Amino acid sequence: MPTLSEVARHAGVTPATVSNVLRNRGRVGATTRQRVLEAVEALGYRPHLAARALAEGRAPTLALMVSSIANPFYPEFALAVERAARTSGHFVIICNTNEDPHTGRAYLDQIAGTLSEGVLVTNANLDLADLHTTESRGTPVVLCMWERPNEPPGLPCVAVDFRRAGELAGAHLLELGHRRIGAIVGSKASGIHAARYEGFVDALRAGGAPKGRVKHAADTIQGGYEAARALLESDPKLTAIFVTNDLPALGAMHAAADLGLNVPTDLSVIGITDIQLARESRPALTTVAVPTVEVAGLAVSLLRELIESSYGQAGRPTTSVPMRIASPPELVVRASTGVPRSR
Template sequence: MATLSDVARRAQVTAATVSNVLRNPDKVRPETALRVMRAIRELGYRPNLNARALAEGRSPTLALMLSSIANPFYPEFVLAAERAARRGGYFLMVCNTDDDAEIGRAYLTQIAGTLAEGVLVLNTDIAINELCESAAVGAPIVLSLWEHPERLPALPCVAVDFAHAGALAAQHLLELGHREIGMLVGDGCGGLQDARATGFRSVMRDAGLEPDDAAVLEIPDTIDAGFTACIELMAREPQLSALFATNDLLAIGALQALATLGRKVPDDVSVIGITDIQLARQVRPLLTTVAINTEAIAQASIELLIRLIHEPRGPMPPAVTAPLPVLVRRQSTAHRG
């Protein structure tokens, strides 16, 4: 493998000149820079980014820590975040904790401030005070997809009004004439999706309805769990005409379960989720959902993190509020028959 010294010998310049061509080309005469770049191409030289980071005391890399890359939402978020990081001049490193807080702590210890100049955290079981301690001695940390805009953490964050998303789902089902509605509430690495459920319940109560506890299940945040829970719920409460799921994975599991039970969607049972992942636009029937703007959230999160990196001694920026969720009507909801 070619080294920086090999390039310098081929171009007949010093190693420092090669380094300047790669990092500060404006400091090098154009004809010299052309000679160096030609030598780089001929030798197939690739700079050692880790060595550069150690020499400069910084790394052009951001870390994104998430709970499970198997969740179809996260690859969509990562794609948008990677694009935003690249536009900001950074590489993006994805750290999958596999729903294990200890793995997350190990990532923070090993990469924050060394391999990564900043860390973006999505849905974690690590306590906020631990994250604050890590940020104080390592790299800046930003929380994304924070679900409680009314109760902000002691760290910079991008907050999403998920209570509003739940309220929109309830309004939609009520407008369609549904009154007997079951709830599938996800419980993932970031905890129970209670803000979404709270928003839903609030609208129901305003309409004079109180969801029956027997028609509410708190379950793991997966398609399989949505399937199993829907089977149980429909056996327990066969009169239900609609199901609200706090995310699309649970809703998609419910669609599969209803098909297995021979219940037609939306003729017999309407189903609505939250998020609007790509699968929501691919399943049949197409899933009605409340969409969060994943791309905008990812971009705002990366931009906030980069701002903290460049202004380490500045005041902590206020929380960034994501665009409000919006209802996306598709084929899985209809007027109560």
């Protein structure tokens, strides 16, 4: 396998110049850059990533921590992150915590700062204290999809106004004429979906509608199925169900079908996020879309800025904690919501 020095000799430049061209750094003239790239192609040179990491004390990879790779949202988000990271020559390591904080801490201890230059975190059930510890050791951390823009977490983050998403969902159901509305929250009462439910309740309050029954469930299709059955069996006159995420919303539609209810004629269902399955379900799920691709791009960009700056370097104080605010959520009306029919 050819070495960087051999590429340099072939191109008639120094090894440092070859490194600058391959990492898109430094000032290299167009003619020299082209000569280096031709040498790389002619010799079939490929950088040795592990050796580079040891030599430079940094790895050309970013770690993305997710709570469950089985949840379709996370592969979609990971794909967007990978595309954004690739523009800067970074690779992405997916760290699936399986909703286990001990696994998450193990990833932070073993990967952060060694196999990865920085860490992106998306609802991975990690304690903020653990992330602060990682940051204090010199590895930048960025929280993705932070759900409360008005309550900064004390760590760099990209925030989405999920409370507003809940408001949009509630307002949509009220505009259709629904008043008996149940809710399924895909987390504990104080969990990550709390802001979404709070926004939904705000909409009901503003519309003069009563707050209906609420069930807290696992953020899965099965969790949504079980919660919807419980809601509908306890209150058969419900005409709509608001769900804080698309996956359990799909489960709610399955439960309605098993109970002999037509969606949306007998029961309207609305979710939040707009995953691919929401578009492909039958009926297609009405939801409040969040800017997933935009968030991924902002998160990668912010993490790269932190890596290149002194932010988070061990022993170096910071003056402020950056937050990027993504575009507002948007209502996407599909076939799972309609005007209520009295039952």
